[in-house]
Amino acid sequence: MFKRILIPVDAGVQDDMQKLLSSALELTQGWDCTCHVVTVIPDVGMPIVGSYMSKDFVDEARSAVATQLADAVASSGLVAEHKVLKGTVYDSVITYADQIDADLIIIGAHQPELRDYLLGSNAARVVRHSKRSVLVLRD
Template sequence: MTQTVLLPIDLAVPATWDKSLPRALNLADGGTLHVITVIPNFGMSMVGSYFDEGFIKQALHDVGAQLGDWIRANIPDAQDVHPHVTHGRIYDEIIRAASKLDVDVIVLGAPRTDLAEYLLGPNAARVVRHAPQSVFVVRG
């Protein structure tokens, strides 16, 4: 059965994709793989005022180029893959993209932390709770 899969990753944290990428590729075999990375919000609007005008546009461009490099290095050429870079609350952007792209499943890496070995991180937990799609959590 052809799947449309969404794989959220943090380019700076290989633990968010090193184990989940093989699972996503397996599920997307013969289907489409969407890879998303999210540039987080600044939090308070006051913080955003310290960045130059056009910062987000440039950051989206730069991260898009990095995501393209990551895809070329990690995704087989035969796989139909589509990169996406967004800006906002991480879990909101993942859920929004999954709905907009009409994916069948979200494959989410959940790296283990020293503090809470049995708990999901806040973004992963929110995606699991609120996404209308199935969420496949791959423990790191």
């Protein structure tokens, strides 16, 4: 069926991340597939934003998030490669899915708020713009 599955998570929301990883484990059991779990940290490279942060801020943040992500994947029981990406969430997810030639993206979604109707959530943008199959999991 699906051979390469991408699972983007928000490492900042532990409960949602664990639920998504548990659901992905349950869904993929019995599939002969490789899972890739990613989280995205925002790019603070803009001069006006980056000037307020130390030179090591991005590296330290990436290292801390990588440890957090590795721990979450390990505790979920899901066998997966994991990686921290940097940039805009939906764009980074779509680009990485193309890089690994993912067959499926499993993404979590929250209950839409008013701002999501105006701007769109990251999950909605991934669904709209990805060339890959996307499975959206809700609570």
